[in-house]
Amino acid sequence: MTLVTQHKELRDDVLDGLQLSTRLDRIWRTPSGLIGALTSVDHKVIGRRYILTAFVFLFLGGALALLMRVQLAGAEKHVLSADLYNQVFTMHGSTMMFLFAVPVMEAFAVYLVPLMVGTRNIAFPRLNAFSYWMFLFGGCFLWISFIFNVGPDVGWFAYVPLSNLQFTPSKRADVWAQMITFTEVAALAVAVEIVVTVFKLRAPGMTLDRIPIFVWSMLVTSFLVMFAMPSIMIASTSLILDRLVNTHFFDPAAGGHVLLWQHLFWFFGHPEVYIIFLPATGMASMILATFARRPVIGYPVIVLSLIATGFLSFGLWVHHMFVTGLPQLGAALFTANSMLIAVPSGLQIFCWLATLWDGRPVYRTPLLFVLGFIVVFVIGGLSGVMVASVPIDTQVHDTYFVVAHFHYVLIGGAVFPLIGAVYYWFPKISGRMLSERLGRWNFWLAFVGFNVAFFPMHFLGLMGMPRRVYTYIPDMGWDRLNLLSSCGAALFAVSFILLIANVVVSARRGALAGDNPWDASTLEWATTSPPPSYNFDRIPAVDHRDPLWSDTESIRVVAGLSAERREVLLTSLAEADPQVREASPEPSIWPLLTALATTVFFIGSIFTPWAVLWGTPPMAVALIGWFWPTGSREDEE
Amino acid sequence: MDPHALQSADILRTFVVFLVVAAIVWIAVVVVLAAGLLRRPSPSQHALALDPPFENRAGQVVLGLGIATIIIVLALSVVSYAGQRSVFAKDPNALTLKITGHQWWWEVLYEADSPHLSFVTANEIRIPIEQPVRVQLESADVIHSFWVPSLTGKMDLITGQQNEIQFTAKTAGIYRGQCAEFCGLQHAHMAFSVIALPQDEFRRWREHENQSAGSPVDPLAKQGEDLFRARGCALCHTVRGTLAGGQLGPDLTHIGSRTTIAAGTLPLNSATLGAWLADPQHIKPGNLMPQMPLQSDELIAIHHYLEQLK
Numbered sequence: 018m019t020l021v022t023q024h025k026e027l028r029d030d031v032l033d034g035l036q037l038s039t040r041l042d043r044i045w046r047t048p049s050g051l052i053g054a055l056t057s058v059d060h061k062v063i064g065r066r067y068i069l070t071a072f073v074f075l076f077l078g079g080a081l082a083l084l085m086r087v088q089l090a091g092a093e094k095h096v097l098s099a100d101l102y103n104q105v106f107t108m109h110g111s112t113m114m115f116l117f118a119v120p121v122m123e124a125f126a127v128y129l130v131p132l133m134v135g136t137r138n139i140a141f142p143r144l145n146a147f148s149y150w151m152f153l154f155g156g157c158f159l160w161i162s163f164i165f166n167v168g169p170d171v172g173w174f175a176y177v178p179l180s181n182l183q184f185t186p187s188k189r190a191d192v193w194a195q196m197i198t199f200t201e202v203a204a205l206a207v208a209v210e211i212v213v214t215v216f217k218l219r220a221p222g223m224t225l226d227r228i229p230i231f232v233w234s235m236l237v238t239s240f241l242v243m244f245a246m247p248s249i250m251i252a253s254t255s256l257i258l259d260r261l262v263n264t265h266f267f268d269p270a271a272g273g274h275v276l277l278w279q280h281l282f283w284f285f286g287h288p289e290v291y292i293i294f295l296p297a298t299g300m301a302s303m304i305l306a307t308f309a310r311r312p313v314i315g316y317p318v319i320v321l322s323l324i325a326t327g328f329l330s331f332g333l334w335v336h337h338m339f340v341t342g343l344p345q346l347g348a349a350l351f352t353a354n355s356m357l358i359a360v361p362s363g364l365q366i367f368c369w370l371a372t373l374w375d376g377r378p379v380y381r382t383p384l385l386f387v388l389g390f391i392v393v394f395v396i397g398g399l400s401g402v403m404v405a406s407v408p409i410d411t412q413v414h415d416t417y418f419v420v421a422h423f424h425y426v427l428i429g430g431a432v433f434p435l436i437g438a439v440y441y442w443f444p445k446i447s448g449r450m451l452s453e454r455l456g457r458w459n460f461w462l463a464f465v466g467f468n469v470a471f472f473p474m475h476f477l478g479l480m481g482m483p484r485r486v487y488t489y490i491p492d493m494g495w496d497r498l499n500l501l502s503s504c505g506a507a508l509f510a511v512s513f514i515l516l517i518a519n520v521v522v523s524a525r526r527g528a529l530a531g532d533n534p535w536d537a538s539t540l541e542w543a544t545t546s547p548p549p550s551y552n553f554d555r556i557p558a559v560d561h562r563d564p565l566w567s568d569t570e571s572i573r574v575v576a577g578l579s580a581e582r583r584e585v586l587l588t589s590l591a592e593a594d595p596q597v598r599e600a601s602p603e604p605s606i607w608p609l610l611t612a613l614a615t616t617v618f619f620i621g622s623i624f625t626p627w628a629v630l631w632g633t634p635p636m637a638v639a640l641i642g643w644f645w646p647t648g649s650r651e652d653e654e
Numbered sequence: 655m656d657p658h659a660l661q662s663a664d665i666l667r668t669f670v671v672f673l674v675v676a677a678i679v680w681i682a683v684v685v686v687l688a689a690g691l692l693r694r695p696s697p698s699q700h701a702l703a704l705d706p707p708f709e710n711r712a713g714q715v716v717l718g719l720g721i722a723t724i725i726i727v728l729a730l731s732v733v734s735y736a737g738q739r740s741v742f743a744k745d746p747n748a749l750t751l752k753i754t755g756h757q758w759w760w761e762v763l764y765e766a767d768s769p770h771l772s773f774v775t776a777n778e779i780r781i782p783i784e785q786p787v788r789v790q791l792e793s794a795d796v797i798h799s800f801w802v803p804s805l806t807g808k809m810d811l812i813t814g815q816q817n818e819i820q821f822t823a824k825t826a827g828i829y830r831g832q833c834a835e836f837c838g839l840q841h842a843h844m845a846f847s848v849i850a851l852p853q854d855e856f857r858r859w860r861e862h863e864n865q866s867a868g869s870p871v872d873p874l875a876k877q878g879e880d881l882f883r884a885r886g887c888a889l890c891h892t893v894r895g896t897l898a899g900g901q902l903g904p905d906l907t908h909i910g911s912r913t914t915i916a917a918g919t920l921p922l923n924s925a926t927l928g929a930w931l932a933d934p935q936h937i938k939p940g941n942l943m944p945q946m947p948l949q950s951d952e953l954i955a956i957h958h959y960l961e962q963l964k
Binding site: 098099100103171172176178179184269270274275276310311312314315318340341342345348349352353356357359360363364366367368370371373374375378388391392395396399400402403405406407408409410411412414415416481483484485486487488489490538563566567 | 662664665668669672673676679680683684686687689690691693700701702704708709712713715716717719720723724727728730731733734735737738739741742757795796797799801803806807808809810812813814815817818830832833834835836837838839840841842845918919939940
């Protein structure tokens with residue numbers, strides 16, 4: 018035995034109060050200044066950026082929607098040319114799906130999941146930073162291309178052969194396909210982080226049946242991302258290869274198959290809907306519990322519904338292809354499977370109704386949005402049952418009926434809970450309350466505007482108006498309903514302006530929120546608003562599904578994490594028993610540099626195959642820098 | 655949906671069943687939601703002070719509703735499958751047409767047992783009523799979708815494969831159809847008409863349509879025919895019985911008897927035909943037909959020639 022003089026590490030069990038928080042802040046905070054901003058790996062900093070960026074894309078996509086509504090307000094209008102209109106509707110769909118809906122849900126998860134499970138940072142924080150940069154660069158790439166008149170114009174699902182080189186000789190389809198690659202890389206990265214965070218970083222005692230429902234929904238969503246997105250990345254990469262080096266994946270003349278594209282796309286595209294919708298139901302469950310003043314009825318039912326929806330979502334994709342001439346019996350099976358998804362969705366709604374039935378609802382803006390969500394989403398769900406039927410779908414497929422349906426599902430089912438979530442968690446993120454008065458206006462304008470804009474589209478579809486037409490001839494009788502819809506869209510847009518105004522004003526002058534303004538039950542409300550860089554002074558110890566309701570005076574904590582370096586506590590998967598103290602990475606510039614190198618690689622490779630060759634060394638250098646061993650201390654039991 | 659065929663009527667029936675069920679479910683949800691909000695439950699001090707019997711009962715109700723949902727969904731699946739069976743039923747004795755989609759118009763081939771009874775036309779499909787019609791669908795370029803809402807649902811025209819759809823019109827009339835799958839710049843202006851005729855009228859039309867173009871009726875038309883060849887029109891268009899045999903654009907053998915021009919973009923009359931010949935890119939920007947450098951007298955002659963191709 019040799020005598021080792023060992024430096025006794027300072028841990029959070031020997032410090033307290035201000036001394037502890039000062040020390041923790043010194044090791045966890047993001048350095049100030051530009052370098053700090055570019056190197057941050059704090060999940061709250063990145064989550065906030067992610068949310069803001071996704072909302073910028075929402076407003077850009079919304080502006081395009083308004084342009085389309087102006088064009089379609091009357092027959093044979095010439096506000097937009099056919100060429101511009103086709104770019105605009107493609108940009109609208111692509112922006113909303115890939116740059117807003119999926120990223121914004123992941124963004125909220127990046128911010129909230131570590132807080133909800135009671136840890137100091139997300140798992141793989143540098144990957145998290147990398148993910149944000151990839152998302153940002155991919156989004157900018159798409160929009161800058163659009164500004165230079167190279168915006169994609171082949172629809173957000175870019176069917177071949179229209180997107181093949183022969184029919185789209187410009188770079189427009191490449192821009193679309195590579196934007197997909199950017200955003201999918203970003204989404205996959207976040208999915209991995211969320212799964213590991215939920216599996217390994219939960220506070221001690223947060224057993225599987227004590228995980229907040231939003232966290233469950235993000236866990237299921239992350240698995241959907243991991244299984245669905247590779248399919249679209251294969252598709253988009255094959256498309257680029259077809260266009261760049263004449264592979265023949267999708268060229269029927271050379272033995273390729275155009276329906277292969279649709280299978281690959283929708284094998285991703287249908288789960289995509291649940292990637293957007295499931296987090297929103299998670300938000301709805303959280304908001305509902307808080308404002309109904311009781312836990313949601315049927316926690317296990319809701320969790321199992323989320324998981325069941327996840328599984329079922331991979332067996333529905335063919336209902337997007339009912340009119341492609343597939344065998345009839347096979348199509349009928351997909352009808353049954355598509356309708357079955359109504360069962361887990363229905364169970365969730367029944368649980369919410371029961372919760373409201375027994376609860377003592379407090380009508381604040383977040384709850385209004387969730388109530389609006391239930392009313393509107395059920396319409397979208399039911400019209401979804403209709404379009405799942407093969408005979409009905411042959412009539413309404415690719416018409417405005419379907420446009421109405423998926424906006425009821427996506428806006429009703431995801432955006433309404435999302436805006437509710439903004440009102441609900443804004444106080445946590447900013448430390449200030451949003452104005453309740455503006456919030457009510459916001460809700461009612463959104464509710465009325467949305468329905469006036471989209472309900473008439475059901476009728477337009479039944480009257481024979483196909484989607485994706487830049488205009489229509491005057492004697493179809495579609496003018497009045499289109500005009501009505503355009504008016505509704507304007508109203509809906511005003512509601513978003515109110516939201517922006519509310520956020521901008523309240524961020525400076527809103528009432529101070531305090532730790533837990535809504536008297537909610539989950540861990541993110543156990544810390545200050547906004548939370549400190551290290552999230553919690555000490556890691557909470559959980560003994561109840563609603564920790565802040567079960568123990569109102571003070572929450573139990575565990576101690577023993579380092580107060581000298583970044584450390585998180587790993588716990589076991591099922592029971593969340595403490596296992597290991599694990600180092601958490603310091604800020605780093607390498608994720609940004611890697612993202613830049615990847616961006617050059619991705620954009621270059623739509624112009625020349627040589628970019629793959631010359632683009633690889635910078636990426637290799639950046640990754641070596643990223644993973645350069647720094648001799649961190651061994652993990653301790 | 656305004657059904658004038660067996661198939662569209664079947665679809666409408668299925669749709670109505672679904673609509674009624676959906677309406678009932680939605681109203682039930684909203685009523686329960688409203689009732690739940692209007693209830694005044696006993697005030698309870700604490701969010702976690704739950705009443706176990708109520709929780710149990712609520713769980714049972716939720717599960718019961720879940721089972722009810724399963725039953726409804728299965729029943730609707732059966733209704734849907736029944737509708738699907740009748741909509742997609744096939745009759746081997748159907749009249750067969752082959753339709754090929756082009757950016758942005760429709761080529762229609764009436765097939766017959768002997769080649770001299772087969773002929774090609776464009777953008778206008780005449781069919782007999784009370785007789786099943788089988789349409790074979792192919793595409794020459796990108797994916798299109800054949801859709802006549804009044805007759806039946808849609809079916810895609812997919813590059814590299816042949817699809818098929820059948821329908822039986824019940825009433826005579828003109829039914830508008832439109833491409834339903836986004837197919838590029840002028841997707842919005844890719845329409846067509848289906849004209850359902852009584853059977854003997856259809857037979858007469860078919861006999862006439864099968865004939866080649868008659869010889870020009872007057873000197874101006876003759877001049878038009880010559881110009882049609884000399885000025886390049888014939889490189890893309892066919893007029894059967896003349897030297898014009900181009901394959902890129904629609905067959906114009908009986909253009910004078912059609913009801914619309916530019917794939918349903920405008921009604922066909924003297925004025926619209928003239929406008930189209932003068933500047934096709936103004937009416938339907940991006941279509942394949944270039945603006946031809948024609949003198950006004952040449953234009954008049956070609957216009958006259960086409961009009962008399964009845």
